[in-house]
Amino acid sequence: MKRNIVLLGAPGAGKGTQAVKIAAAYGIPHISTGDIFRKNIKEETELGKRAKAYLDGGLLVPDEIVIGIVESRLKEADALNGYVLDGFPRTLPQAEGLDKITDIDIAINLTVDFDVIITRLSGRRVCACGENSHISWLGGSEICPKCGKKMFIRDDDKPETVKARLDVYQKQTAPLIEYYQRKGLLVEIESYSVEETFKDVEKALQ
Numbered sequence: 001m002k003r004n005i006v007l008l009g010a011p012g013a014g015k016g017t018q019a020v021k022i023a024a025a026y027g028i029p030h031i032s033t034g035d036i037f038r039k040n041i042k043e044e045t046e047l048g049k050r051a052k053a054y055l056d057g058g059l060l061v062p063d064e065i066v067i068g069i070v071e072s073r074l075k076e077a078d079a080l081n082g083y084v085l086d087g088f089p090r091t092l093p094q095a096e097g098l099d100k101i102t103d104i105d106i107a108i109n110l111t112v113d114f115d116v117i118i119t120r121l122s123g124r125r126v127c128a129c130g131e132n133s134h135i136s137w138l139g140g141s142e143i144c145p146k147c148g149k150k151m152f153i154r155d156d157d158k159p160e161t162v163k164a165r166l167d168v169y170q171k172q173t174a175p176l177i178e179y180y181q182r183k184g185l186l187v188e189i190e191s192y193s194v195e196e197t198f199k200d201v202e203k204a205l206q
Contacts, residue, residue, distance in 0.1 A: 001205055002106040002205050003081065003082025003105060004083060004102060005022065005028075005105065005106055005107075005108065005205070006085045006098075006104055006106070006107040007019055007084060007085065007086050007107075008108065008109040008173060008177065008180075009111070009112070010110075010114070010166055010173075011117065011121065011165045012117040012120050012162070013110040013111070014110055014194065015086050016032070016086055018108075018110065018191075018194075018197060018201055019084045019086040021194075021201075022201065025202070026082065026205075027081075028078075028082040029078045029083050029084070030084050030086060031070070031073055031083050031084065031085050032086045032087050033066060033086075033087045037055070037061070040069055045072075047068050047069045048069075050065050051066075051069065063091060063093045063094050064097070067094060067098065067101070070085075070088055070098065070101075071101045074101065085098075089176060090172055090176075091176070092179060095179050104183075105185070106187060107176075107186050107187070108187050108188075108189055108201060108204060109177055109180075109186060109187070109189070110189055110190075110191040111188055111189065111191060112190070117162065118159055118163065121157045121162045122153070122159045123135040125138065126154055127144040127146065127147060127149060129144060129146055131145070131151070138151075189201060
């Protein structure tokens with residue numbers, strides 16, 4: 001089985017969901033760069049302090065810092081027998097940097113039509129009580145089924161924001177797809193229902 005896994009895909013393609021399922025099924029850690037940043041910042045590591053300085057200034061964290069944080073995480077005991085990377089690499093320099101610190105077995109690109117993603121993300125609703133739902137599950141209502149209050153749409157789920165996120169994704173990720181294709185590591189999987197997509201992911205990993 002392929003155990004050093006990179007998950008690629010647009011926002012809303014289901015990377016996080018599939019990463020959690022892969023990690024549970026194969027006993028390997030789901031490594032999210034967002035989680036790594038939060039952990040390093042909380043623990044006030046040297047890398048965490050450097051990352052925080054950029055984030056507090058509203059700036060993108062430079063590739064070398066992101067790569068350093070990922071390298072540190074991959075050296076932890078639970079990642080020595082495999083891992084699934086979610087949200088990294090995002091750029092070609094990050095992919096090249098990753099190759100210097102580890103060997104990737106497979107890069108799975110979850111593909112979804114952008115119109116589907118816009119509908120999927122712009123239909124998400126959240127509530128102050130912590131409940132998350134989708135307008136399609138609520139039957140057109142925006143009332144929280146848990147507490148009865150009106151649910152709201154997050155700023156980053158608004159259609160115009162989703163479109164902007166997808167534009168950024170296209171610019172950043174097209175070179176990554178080509179990069180892993182050239183290396184013979186890319187597998188493209190259409191992301192539809194969670195369970196059916198996971199069956200295809202499992203086939204790709206064998």
